[in-house]
Amino acid sequence: GENVEQHPSTLSVQEGDSAVIKCTYSDSASNYFPWYKQELGKGPQLIIDIRSNVGEKKDQRIAVTLNKTAKHFSLHITETQPEDSAVYFCAASNDYKLSFGAGTTVTVRA
């Protein structure tokens, strides 16, 4: 099955700086790569996703890049704000299953 690895497990950044989270996947058939944000006491919520036919996607301060050859994808958050503090999960999907990374706890310091 699919194996998704996510790094780093924790990330502390100064407010206004950028944050980068990286993931690798094992199944070359995976074709959908969502990123979820989980705030304390809540369920994960989709923040951005990318499909295998696209190399990069941006939504305001958030961007995701995908390198299918190397089987890795990354989340970039620019101009971080205190409300960006949360746990972020990457995931990979092929058809019916969705496999998640272990998560990255992001702390934005004021």
Added chain:
Amino acid sequence: EAQVTQNPRYLITVTGKKLTVTCSQNMNHEYMSWYRQDPGLGLRQIYYSMNVEVTDKGDVPEGYKVSRKEKRNFPLILESPSPNQTSLYFCASSPGVTAFAYEQYFGPGTRLTVT
């Protein structure tokens, strides 16, 4: 309000006592799924359902059962819970019939403790 609801939100039980965690969505979604979340392991898929009466195993199905008799409901059943099933459980739904290409909407979670 469009949402996925789970009940109960918190549950403490003893080994071997059968329990059911309910999940319901009001968005007319085809796809529903159950995940468990454990520290350092992220979310792992337990079971998923592509439609009524159609279910299949995820990555960690052992010790769990599901049923999909109605489109809106997808209960998770633990016939004989064990301490290693202590975890945070999430139900999710999606408008598509696959996990691919459509956002999954997650419920608020059920924290289960088995002693």
